[in-house]
Amino acid sequence: MRILLINPNTSAFVTEACADVARRHVAPGTDIVAVTASRGVPIIGCRTENAIGAAMTVELAAEHAEGCDAVVLAVSFDSGLAAVRELLAIPVVGMSEAAMLTACLLGGRFAYLTFGSRAVPLYEELIQSYGLGRRSAGVIALPMLSPAELRDPARVAPPLLQAVGRAVEERGAESVVLGGAVFAGLADRLKPQSPVPLIDGIAAAVRMAAMLAATGFAKPRAGSYRHPTKKPIAGMADGIARLYGRLPEA
Amino acid sequence: MRILLINPNTSAFVTEACADVARRHVAPGTDIVAVTASRGVPIIGCRTENAIGAAMTVELAAEHAEGCDAVVLAVSFDSGLAAVRELLAIPVVGMSEAAMLTACLLGGRFAYLTFGSRAVPLYEELIQSYGLGRRSAGVIALPMLSPAELRDPARVAPPLLQAVGRAVEERGAESVVLGGAVFAGLADRLKPQSPVPLIDGIAAAVRMAAMLAATGFAKPRAGSYRHPTKKPIAGMADGIARLYGRLPEA
Amino acid sequence: MRILLINPNTSAFVTEACADVARRHVAPGTDIVAVTASRGVPIIGCRTENAIGAAMTVELAAEHAEGCDAVVLAVSFDSGLAAVRELLAIPVVGMSEAAMLTACLLGGRFAYLTFGSRAVPLYEELIQSYGLGRRSAGVIALPMLSPAELRDPARVAPPLLQAVGRAVEERGAESVVLGGAVFAGLADRLKPQSPVPLIDGIAAAVRMAAMLAATGFAKPRAGSYRHPTKKPIAGMADGIARLYGRLPEA
């Protein structure tokens, strides 16, 4: 099996960190093909960048999906998820979506943890867009750290575990989603110290993507996730143009 | 006052039709500056095209907003609305959003009318994303018509008025949103025959945009709609690069 | 254009303050006709007074709407809104409703600010009744001030701006509705000091009423907002009796 991992940010080090986690969570023989955006911002952090990132996800998916069995989005806003799910014939899973659905499987309500308060409403809207508001115990913002600090577990662990504790005590969270590609790998390292499950979005997403691919769901032939219909498309990246050229007539 | 009307589709005739309606609904002396995407599809009709269109909206807004007092999105999915609202310092209004909020002002629940069933879930999700599910009487799909048929009122009016009747009788709709740029101008023409108000998204949006601009709301300095923070941005259109260059530091 | 501004309280000074704000927010040539209840309480502050006020709104509307193009309710509970919207053939807008819908146009969730905790549940129920619960960041009560204090900006500004700050920090509010006729005019004065938009209900309502009137929506001929049917009515004020006398047969 071959899983395409798309990072619509321009930060290759994030892609690498996510791919590492992904490789630890797939069966032997499954390849992770990781791609990084060449245009856009290093780390998507607001609505503008999310819109740009979503289009970049579509572009990267169209370019690289051929020969893959499933796609994982390595961006905590799941930017472009619904679009790519519609465009391709293979399963597509977002890292936040997968983490939240994994939390559902563990029971009760989950807290969603992020760095910096700016994006809190975006995550709340993401949760609502998945219809999972009733399962959410809230989005919790840790103080923003620098990239260097984020890579230092000794620096990250204390505030993170404290936030987990508060999520459990004050909000009744029964699990905690570590939302964001920057958290990749942290859940495995910190879980012995957490009173409730910590969920890594990349781990959840590659496992769910593999599961869907192995189950074998055919591309829908009806509804809003069936293939787009063929139409003239102008000025798009080669991959998109090529895919559109092969689409069925309306 | 100068209002920028953005059509992230590549169909100039749609832009023209919308601009015509817009001009009929602004005060004398207000200019409508209408722009059309040079890349993308003629008419956005699915999730993929919506993601592409949202990025195109951001690009067009960044390129053309300077010197304008407000922005109106002339696309029924309001593609890129939240992003542009965040990016710019002037009010930004989507045509479907404005139509629905106008419906709220008229009282009761509104039906949302569209051509073709494929996009029904997209409009339902749009309504949910605005938190307006409780005001919705449902999204109703008319059979898809060709562009030529759409421009012929004698062809469009009968099925449309019949759908309005059913929305009122069967779903308790107290108003009907004519969702989609292709409907631009139809509401004015058909309203004498409709038992409940018909709402034109473009008319609603330019009026609301003008109202916000005239009231004079300052750009938020906090929250998720404040300006993005400056960061390296690569490979983006000139307008976006220029705007990002001027953003405040984090 | 002529807009009827109804204050179903007996406090003429509140009517005046609201009419002043209204006049600053209409186009030249638009008249504001402001009327005050002769019966009832000085300031509606509870459910009983809200019920009495709603009937008073109906009475004042029936008496004074003739020759007007739209109605604005200058009472933060929008007392009697749905009734008058049904009774008259012209647009009717409530000040809280308009402020909340304006907040929706600015994006994200709004906080609703009021003086005194007693009415907090009433405002929460009002928000729910408009189906806007998902857009609300909560109703926040400032300590009650005396009428004299309320008219002293130096006294009102500090606690109000502090509450705005907390609404943004703790509740993720992206705008703040200053709910209540007593706030009329404050938004304009305090907005330079607020990190997010402050919304004045009267300003929002007159602008939206003018917009609806200018768009030209016909009175519904179906649904629950069409005219009441003629029936014997006893002991009502002259205006209501007169209107009922002209209603269509069932």
Next chain:
Amino acid sequence: MRILLINPNTSAFVTEACADVARRHVAPGTDIVAVTASRGVPIIGCRTENAIGAAMTVELAAEHAEGCDAVVLAVSFDSGLAAVRELLAIPVVGMSEAAMLTACLLGGRFAYLTFGSRAVPLYEELIQSYGLGRRSAGVIALPMLSPAELRDPARVAPPLLQAVGRAVEERGAESVVLGGAVFAGLADRLKPQSPVPLIDGIAAAVRMAAMLAATGFAKPRAGSYRHPTKKPIAGMADGIARLYGRLPEA
């Protein structure tokens, strides 16, 4: 025990029918004191009349509640319920509210039956205002009948039972609320023929009012249902003026 039954309509025959049902559902020794509005309309049927009726309910309650142990509102819109509940120190129960809560006690979702489609949105909004949307299987309108027809069981029973059947089959209703004072007494007569429980609002309300009175809940001293505070009140009916004169200072 003495229960005040308030009909804010001017139709004495409706008051009588409701009082009859009420008397069959109270313990021996409990008196039903039934009062009818002297002003307003014969049967409240729309939003305007509901607003007028609510104020009338307040007036009648203030005038007649002294010496009573509980109040029942004999009007299907529960017009004025929250206001009177706040104003008086004794329990106040609305007939639709009581019927719906009784339906909850029987399990599953209830259908709400009414005559004529005009008021369907009003009942839907009433259900929402009680926070009972999730328990509702919908509001179903029977064709409107004349008062004479309504009093003829042979005329009413067939369409009503047919509607009950459809509510069960098509909407999954597990009980049916006969909404409206005009239905008073019908539930008892038709229940042998119904596959699911039929709920009479008056029967439910007097039983619940008696239950609350017997349990002995004190008037709240905090929150939004405590007594209004004393304030100048002008031009109100004697009963209201008298009650306001006795209220506590703020």
Next chain:
Amino acid sequence: MRILLINPNTSAFVTEACADVARRHVAPGTDIVAVTASRGVPIIGCRTENAIGAAMTVELAAEHAEGCDAVVLAVSFDSGLAAVRELLAIPVVGMSEAAMLTACLLGGRFAYLTFGSRAVPLYEELIQSYGLGRRSAGVIALPMLSPAELRDPARVAPPLLQAVGRAVEERGAESVVLGGAVFAGLADRLKPQSPVPLIDGIAAAVRMAAMLAATGFAKPRAGSYRHPTKKPIAGMADGIARLYGRLPEA
């Protein structure tokens, strides 16, 4: 009238305390038949015990309901409520359900009070399962007390009244449900000191059960609360086997 009070816990002293309260809240001549589980745990405190308790409720109901007119569940999780309501032909009322619906009748939102934080999510889910989320002001956990402490009013009253105060001030609660059989009788004792109504689940449940029995609702013949259909049943307690033997064929 004869009301069966089922305690699916094995603590006879809880059954006694509940039966005492029940007897104070029924009309003269009404018998309370109280039964206690012989298998299970002393006090249900978690999901496992709730599942076991629900089956025990079914068993006790099947064994003891014959000759009774209604059933009350004396367990704060209402364990087995829907099952017994379906199985028997008489009304069945849960103590938490009845307390919450009584709170609805008093107006506004209720807080639900319990000892120990572990079960807070269970009560939140219970409230949701009744579709009453919009009426809830939250579930509040008091520090866990020992059984001996729980029986000492001087020990229980101070933290409880303090929690009531906070529920009113911080959460806008307009009434407080004392959730749990261990609270039985406390509401009557503490109500003079509470600013808002305190609701005793047992008192509410027996009154509502008596009300339903007196109204006389027939067993549904359609829907999901009609009798189960006859089928082979193995290894069940005698009462259940006997009831199943008498059920109608599918």
Next chain:
Amino acid sequence: MRILLINPNTSAFVTEACADVARRHVAPGTDIVAVTASRGVPIIGCRTENAIGAAMTVELAAEHAEGCDAVVLAVSFDSGLAAVRELLAIPVVGMSEAAMLTACLLGGRFAYLTFGSRAVPLYEELIQSYGLGRRSAGVIALPMLSPAELRDPARVAPPLLQAVGRAVEERGAESVVLGGAVFAGLADRLKPQSPVPLIDGIAAAVRMAAMLAATGFAKPRAGSYRHPTKKPIAGMADGIARLYGRLPEA
């Protein structure tokens, strides 16, 4: 890996059918240990049987979980899911829960298909209990078939595919959950003929259970899914008594 598959019904042929499907959906080397209830009913079909079945699930889990890595519930009501998830230290997944979450991963709203209308409200309540109401396109009942008919694909396929078609056309379903152990294996056989994905609950559940077990989530030490606390337990099956004997003190 060893997965315990629990059928709390007494029908061994259902267990076998489910175990067959399960074995086709696990990795080589994973064992499926399938157990059937010795007490209860052949097929759970109502609320009473669901309550009995839930307790049976707890009993079977306590008896057989030792040495297993995860548990799957082979009953469409997921009877006892939350209880067993709390009681054991290994992942527990219900077949309906897993099918619905898989549907979420495919995008849009799912229809839930079942045989016979009686249980429709139970499935609706199950969906609500998972907080997935916004993702549901409704529960659809096929006419009830006999066990023999259910095992004949030629008999089952036509009505089932017709129902799928209607779910897509009329309700906007983008996938269909085949709810119920009786459907086990049908999805694989019918999927070439379905326009949208058909989801088999057993396949979904074993895959998700394996995924959770492989990820390695520790038993929560806080919240409502941590182990129950030790307490005297009477009259329970050996497995439960044994587990309770090993629980930690409160």
